[in-house]
Structures are given as C-alpha cells and as structure tokens.
Amino acid sequence: MNLHLAEIAATVAPGAHAVLLLDQAGWHLSDRVAVPPNITLAPLPPKCPELNAMENVWQFMRDNWLSNRVFQSYDNIVDHCCDAWNKLTDQPWRIMSIGLRNWAYRS
Known part of the structure; x- marks a missing residue:
C-alpha cells in the first residue's frame, strides 16, 4: 500500500x-x-459496494469473462484473469461507463 x-x-x-x-x-x-x-x-x-466502482468492474469481468469456467490450474486462473483485465483496459469507455454514477457529476 x-x-x-x-x-x-x-x-x-x-x-x-x-x-x-x-x-x-x-x-x-x-x-x-x-x-x-x-x-x-x-x-x-462499510458494506456499500454500490459506492465502490471497482466492485462493479470486478462484477463486469466475472459476468463476461471469468464465471462459469473450470480452471485447470492456478496458472490457468491467472492467465484468464490477466486476459480479462487486458480486454477491459483496451476498452476505456467501458470502464468509464461501469464506474459512472449519475448522482456524482453535473451535466
């Protein structure tokens, strides 16, 4: 830290x-x-994932790339997680939309 x-x-x-x-x-x-x-x-x-945008990012990654899979090994899990993270970081607009809170900004 x-x-x-x-x-x-x-x-x-x-x-x-x-x-x-x-x-x-x-x-x-x-x-x-x-x-x-x-x-x-x-x-x-405490216990307010709706305020923590990173929780929504992890949920998006689980829902789209990491859930309902059987991993063969620890290295396979790490490889899939890295692949999911790289897919997401290639889509900065998606990260912004996942973390957007209408109440947190003025238009």
Missing part, C-alpha cells in the same frame, strides 16, 4: 492534492500506512 501511495503521490501535479476513495480493507487503514502529504484517504462506509 505504501509503494502504491508513493507512486500516486509522484503523479499528483505540484500544488494539487489527491483524495483517494477506498474500501475499509485492513491494509488500506492500517497504522503502518504512510500517507504522503499530497494525498488524503477517504474510506467508504
């Missing part, structure tokens, strides 16, 4: 501040997390 936050902090424009929404996984809120000064962590309330 610390390495991830450091990478994000390095991409925040000088003088800007990032707010990261995250679920309440133990590693997100641990006392050992070193939050850079240009980042604020904003934990979502």
Whole structure:
C-alpha cells in the first residue's frame, strides 16, 4: 500500500492534492500506512459496494469473462484473469461507463 501511495503521490501535479476513495480493507487503514502529504484517504462506509466502482468492474469481468469456467490450474486462473483485465483496459469507455454514477457529476 505504501509503494502504491508513493507512486500516486509522484503523479499528483505540484500544488494539487489527491483524495483517494477506498474500501475499509485492513491494509488500506492500517497504522503502518504512510500517507504522503499530497494525498488524503477517504474510506467508504462499510458494506456499500454500490459506492465502490471497482466492485462493479470486478462484477463486469466475472459476468463476461471469468464465471462459469473450470480452471485447470492456478496458472490457468491467472492467465484468464490477466486476459480479462487486458480486454477491459483496451476498452476505456467501458470502464468509464461501469464506474459512472449519475448522482456524482453535473451535466
């Protein structure tokens, strides 16, 4: 988590501040997390997948590429997951539509 936050902090424009929404996984809120000064962590309330767009991304991947399969091995699972992720990242418009919340923006 610390390495991830450091990478994000390095991409925040000088003088800007990032707010990261995250679920309440133990590693997100641990006392050992070193939050850079240009980042604020904003934990979502517990048990609210409707507020966590990443939950919808995972559900889309399961529904379309990963469910109802028998995997032959651990490596086969990893290969299928990587393939699904690569398919999705090749479709940025789909990621935006999955994560879109009408109530979160003004038109």
